[in-house]
Amino acid sequence: xxxxxxxxxxxxxxxxxxxxxxxxxxxxxxxxxxxxxxxxxxxxxxxxxxxxxxxxxxxxxxxxxxxxxxxxxxxxxxxxxxxxxxxxxxxxxxxxxxxxxxxxxxxxxxxxxxxxxxxxxxxxxxxxxxxxxxxxxxxxxxxxxxxxxxxxxxxxxxxxxxxxxxxxxxxxxxxxxxxxxxxxxxxxxxxxxxxxxxxxxxxxxxxxxxxxxxxxxxxxxxxxxxxxxxxxxxxxxxxxxxxxxxxxxxxxxxxxxxxxxxxxxxxxxxxxxxxxxxxxxxxxxxxxxxxxxxxxxxxxxxxxxxxxxxxxxxxxxxxxxxxxxxxxxxxxxxxxxxx
Amino acid sequence: xxxxxxxxxxxxxxxxxxxxxxxxxxxxxxxxxxxxxxxxxxxxxxxxxxxxxxxxxxxxxxxxxxxxxxxxxxxxxxxxxxxxxxxxxxxxxxxxxxxxxxxxxxxxxxxxxxxxxxxxxxxxxxxxxxxxxxxxxxxxxxxxxxxxxxxxxxxxxxxxxxxxxxxxxxxxxxxxxxxxxxxxxxxxxxxxxxxxxxxxxxxxxxxxxxxxxxxxxxxxxxxxxxxxxxx
Numbered sequence: 001x002x003x004x005x006x007x008x009x010x011x012x013x014x015x016x017x018x019x020x021x022x023x024x025x026x027x028x029x030x031x032x033x034x035x036x037x038x039x040x041x042x043x044x045x046x047x048x049x050x051x052x053x054x055x056x057x058x059x060x061x062x063x064x065x066x067x068x069x070x071x072x073x074x075x076x077x078x079x080x081x082x083x084x085x086x087x088x089x090x091x092x093x094x095x096x097x098x099x100x101x102x103x104x105x106x107x108x109x110x111x112x113x114x115x116x117x118x119x120x121x122x123x124x125x126x127x128x129x130x131x132x133x134x135x136x137x138x139x140x141x142x143x144x145x146x147x148x149x150x151x152x153x154x155x156x157x158x159x160x161x162x163x164x165x166x167x168x169x170x171x172x173x174x175x176x177x178x179x180x181x182x183x184x185x186x187x188x189x190x191x192x193x194x195x196x197x198x199x200x201x202x203x204x205x206x207x208x209x210x211x212x213x214x215x216x217x218x219x220x221x222x223x224x225x226x227x228x229x230x231x232x233x234x235x236x237x238x239x240x241x242x243x244x245x246x247x248x249x250x251x252x253x254x255x256x257x258x259x260x261x262x263x264x265x266x267x268x269x270x271x272x273x274x275x276x277x278x279x280x281x282x283x284x285x286x287x288x289x290x291x292x293x294x295x296x297x298x299x300x301x302x303x304x305x306x307x308x309x310x311x312x313x314x315x316x317x318x319x320x321x322x323x324x325x326x327x328x329x330x331x332x333x334x335x336x337x338x339x
Numbered sequence: 340x341x342x343x344x345x346x347x348x349x350x351x352x353x354x355x356x357x358x359x360x361x362x363x364x365x366x367x368x369x370x371x372x373x374x375x376x377x378x379x380x381x382x383x384x385x386x387x388x389x390x391x392x393x394x395x396x397x398x399x400x401x402x403x404x405x406x407x408x409x410x411x412x413x414x415x416x417x418x419x420x421x422x423x424x425x426x427x428x429x430x431x432x433x434x435x436x437x438x439x440x441x442x443x444x445x446x447x448x449x450x451x452x453x454x455x456x457x458x459x460x461x462x463x464x465x466x467x468x469x470x471x472x473x474x475x476x477x478x479x480x481x482x483x484x485x486x487x488x489x490x491x492x493x494x495x496x497x498x499x500x501x502x503x504x505x506x507x508x509x510x511x512x513x514x515x516x517x518x519x520x521x522x523x524x525x526x527x528x529x530x531x532x533x534x535x536x537x538x539x540x541x542x543x544x545x546x547x548x549x550x551x552x553x554x555x556x557x558x559x560x561x562x563x564x565x566x567x568x569x570x
Binding site for chain 1: 466468469471472473474475476477478479480482486489490
């Protein structure tokens with residue numbers, strides 16, 4: 001294992017930002033981190049990048065517990081690098097920015113130049129070397145920041161929402177360049193992103209962080225309150241399009257429900273159960289192949305609320321599902337988890 | 340009005356003719372101000388940088404003290420240093436009173452808080468992500484500090500310029516510790532005060548013009564530096 005985390009917590013004042021009992025990352029794999037804003041993704045990446053100290057718990061890197069003293073951390077930071085969500089470049093040229101990390105690693109001048117040119121080529125910015133960094137757009141800054149990390153050939157590359165603030169073309173280049181690092185140097189990638197499709201497409205494992213806790217493999221349907229008590233010990237939540245979802249055993253009106261995507265079944269021919277309390281109508285908006293399971297992840301829009309359903313290709317064919325198709329979703333009450 | 344115009348015309352001729360006494364006064368002024376700015380910068384920039392960069396107990400209190408010292412009148416510094424370097428003072432045996440060194444000591448103490456406080460402000464304004472970026476690229480503490488300093492360089496130069504502006508134009512310390520001795524400790528400001536007392540304005544106006552010219556020159560250098568940074 002490259003990283004091993006046990007009993008990790010991070011608190012700011014009285015607020016717990018992270019609470020992870022156990023988590024491991026294998027060398028050379030690609031990991032995805034999903035979760036809403038404020039879930040703790042950035043804090044986890046900062047801890048993995050050895051830029052933040054956990055409040056408690058043990059972080060082991062290459063089987064050695066990390067010692068939080070500057071002399072111990074600095075050599076490790078040369079192997080684990082982070083690209084921030086909104087990266088900054090130093091107020092100098094693009095070339096000098098890219099040279100910084102290489103100089104610190106005492107790479108020879110000729111090799112530095114060669115790597116910088118290759119890095120810029122990887123992100124499609126060959127002609128930008130001598131440009132002052134402040135003249136770059138947001139997307140270009142993000143690409144240079146990524147390239148300046150890639151040319152360091154890191155063991156671990158942590159990407160914090162790398163495509164959140166860039167246009168489609170920049171996003172494509174960022175995605176391709178990140179994967180190239182894994183392909184060429186066996187770099188372990190840990191990517192925090194809201195781009196579900198990308199994560200399912202490239203990641204060996206996707207994790208879902210919610211309020212600082214790992215709640216599953218990233219595909220769970222998260223349904224926020226308010227919940228209202230309904231008959232037969234069911235709780236009701238009105239969805240944006242007026243439909244109602246009924247779930248059993250909510251701990252309170254503001255609870256958050258998690259429904260496993262495998263427990264939702266699309267039925268093209270409506271088959272309501274006796275109570276009619278576990279049926280929703282929606283439209284298929286996207287079908288994505290999940291790399292790790294070879295299953296299809298279908299996104300069904302109910303109003304504007306996306307529901308994720310995981311199905312076999314055979315089931316997709318059988319139900320004749322395609323984007324735009326209206327479906328009825330049947331969900332099992334037994335698979336609901338509450339937070 | 341005639342007095343002012345006459346003084347102004349005479350002053351121009353004094354400047355053009357490079358009057359020997361005027362040149363001597365300007366030289367003394369530049370020398371003491373230059374040394375005091377140099378020493379205050381050598382001490383104040385590292386102090387300011389460390390205060391801004393490091394976290395330690397009493398940091399806020401220290402910043403408050405430095406900010407308070409910005410407003411200390413020159414005569415207070417003059418009195419304070421006088422108490423130390425006069426014959427009866429603990430440093431009296433150095434025989435520093437009424438020397439250029441005494442002025443340099445006083446002026447250095449005057450602008451040390453200026454350099455330190457403005458450096459703190461310049462460093463504190465730097466986005467924390469620069470530190471994070473340097474660290475994630477593998478920089479050690481010294482290299483990270485260098486990055487932060489480099490990003491704050493414009494603000495730090497502004498601190499030095501502001502400090503220089505304060506000493507070149509001060510009169511209290513130069514008068515109290517230098518004694519306004521002709522050809523030795525007479526600076527532009529003390530000479531102007533003396534000429535005013537004597538009721539002869541020509542040299543005072545000429546020195547005022549030189550002072551303004553120097554101030555303009557410093558600002559010009561500052562803007563050139565700013566332009567270079569921007570480009």
